[in-house]
Amino acid sequence: MSNDHGRAGEQQRSVRRAMKRAELTVEQLWLRYLGIGGEAGFLEVDAYVHGLGSLPPLQRDILAQAINERLDELTWTHRAVYSRPVRDAEPRGDAFAALVRLLEGTELAPPDRLPSVAEAAGKALGVRITIYLVDYEQQCLQPLRHPDTGDKDSALDVDTTLAGRAFQQARIQPSATSAGPRLWVPLLDGAERLGVLEVAVDSVDDLHDPGLRVQCRWLSHLLGHMVTLLSQYGDVFDRTRLRTQRTVNAELIWSLLPPLTAGVDGFVVTGVLEPGHTVSGDAFDYALSESTATLIVLDSVGRDLRSGLVAAAALAAHRSARHAGHGLHEQARLIDQTIGRQFGDAVSVTAVLAELDLASGRLRYINAGHPDPLIMRAGEVVEPLGAGRCRPLGSGVGDIEVGAQTLRPEDLLVLCTDGITEARDEAGDPFGEARLTDFLRRETAVAHPLPEIARRLINAVIAHQNETPRDDATILLARWTRPSRPTGAT
Structure with a gap:
């Protein structure tokens, strides 16, 4: 218990230090925190960052993530720490295996095979991945399946869903619902928005693991390149993205x-x-x-x-x-x-x-x-x-x-x-x-x-x-x- 208390204190002090470096007011931090799934009120966050109150471990980690995303924008190295061990963001181990599976799986592969290749890459990271492509009018996100088995009713609206918000803002959005915890990750080819990845995870704690988020971004960018490249070889992506002829x-x-x-x-x-x-x-x-x-x-x-x-x-x-x-x-x-x-x-x-x-x-x-x-x-x-x-x-x-x-x-x-x-x-x-x-x-x-x-x-x-x-x-x-x-x- 004392170790947990010491870790919480260290985390609270790192938040105060990092917040100064991030050049954020409490209100700005709170808005960023809410935007990535935080649930605590402004007064609770204000008390926490000034050392006058506490937050549950998950809410502390979401707050740390909000600060660290700002620090990433400023390219500063002194980051806020988390309440638990997080994944290594370097391209080694499981992350490297996932990227290799994706590259090897798409060699001489038809476009239809990309969903299963993405699923195999996700297994190497311990997650389950589903690709959603945006339609050409950019109104809905359609799961990428074979045209003969695709369910048009399972499309997600860009303007009213959390997946759509991830697409709009080009930012990862966490979701913890009865369907299970998942990350909605923008699917990008460079600056081009192609859709989102649904990344289903085992634990709510994983939603704010910075290492996992980095790994998902790698997969997203590589899958985005593959969508663009493989679309030249067949029609399955066009059939998914076209609503009318x-x-x-x-x-x-x-x-x-x-x-x-x-x-x-x-x-x-x-x-x-x-x-x-x-x-x-x-x-x-x-x-x-x-x-x-x-x-x-x-x-x-x-x-x-x-x-x-x-x-x-x-x-x-x-x-x-x-x-x-x-x-x-x-x-x-x-x-x-x-x-x-x-x-x-x-x-x-x-x-x-x-x-x-x-x-x-x-x-x-x-x-x-x-x-x-x-x-x-x-x-x-x-x-x-x-x-x-x-x-x-x-x-x-x-x-x-x-x-x-x-x-x-x-x-x-x-x-x-x-x-x-x-x-x-x-x-x-x-x-x-x-x-x-x-x-x-x-x-x-x-x-x-x-x-x-x-x-x-x-x-x-x-x-x-x-x-x-x-x-x-x-x-x-x-x-x-x-x-x-x-x-x-x-």
Whole structure:
């Protein structure tokens, strides 16, 4: 008993020390603690951290976990201790065996085998793993099973479940219900959100074991890579993620899109294109390197297969110029020439082409008849980017003006098609730029991850139209948080 009391005292003292290093107020700590499953009230936590009260071991460990997650963000090494031994977070022993089983199990494996491979990897860690993939509209999480045995009724709603919260926030969420203790772990491929892992554990204490959480993150990232890779070999993942059949036009565009989210160093870009099953001519693309981010959002006129072909040709021309190392002028001119030669003068696309220097934040852009891009800073629109004008591409681009602006760290760059601002309700009232900026102001204040802001925006635009979109709606959001460093810099 005395050992337990001594351990509790040591833990309480470490919490006070770590809390100072974490630069957290008691209120901030309490909110973080509640967010990962804590149950004690504010006054109880306040008394505990000031040495005036005690908490049960599990609640102490959740509090320590909340502080340590903040310290991880600050990369500080002096952490709060736990009331019991926890798993080793280093890649050895069971954790190493789990990773090896996952790698060996997917060698020459068809996509259908991934659920059983994940289950075998989980057994090496002493847990049970189920993969849930998000549908392409990002509305529900569907368990990954063979299409012939999958139960569509077992899907989990993104907006109303704890699994959905893990997906939205890209943070592990613990759950202790009658179904048993489990962790909901975001399934990620880099910055791309693919779904969640349901990790069933034997003990409630395991829910706040930091070593287990680290091990689950490793499995999540490796499984995320496998989902992306194996999706090129078969259709089982697409069948899981599709709620209704896509049109041929939609299939054409979706086959050309990059991952919805990607990031390098201090830059993240995310895009959403809706409605995903009747999409006509909207598209987006990006390319990221050590020094530069290149972006494009475009919209071809029409609502049939021809508009999809035009958009596909524009994307291909943009990539061709980009792969050759050409800049914005050459990219715009090649798109213009390609569309004009293949489809004639009556066809064109509007587009914004942009290039961001990741060291300086210098943004250069061309607007070919498209809605003006926006820069948001501290929740407010700095100013619409109204320069960089030229005619829509395909109709003879003529003179090209390149606009320029310098971003500050944390600025949000907003590129969208007119399916966002011109989305109208039954009375004909457009969603408009004012609603767009008000929405972004609210959502950025809550500090949602960038892909979650994009998902919520598309949902708001669809809701504005009473769930019956009349046109494509595409949003591309990019945030530059800090200058990139040259390779080898310290």
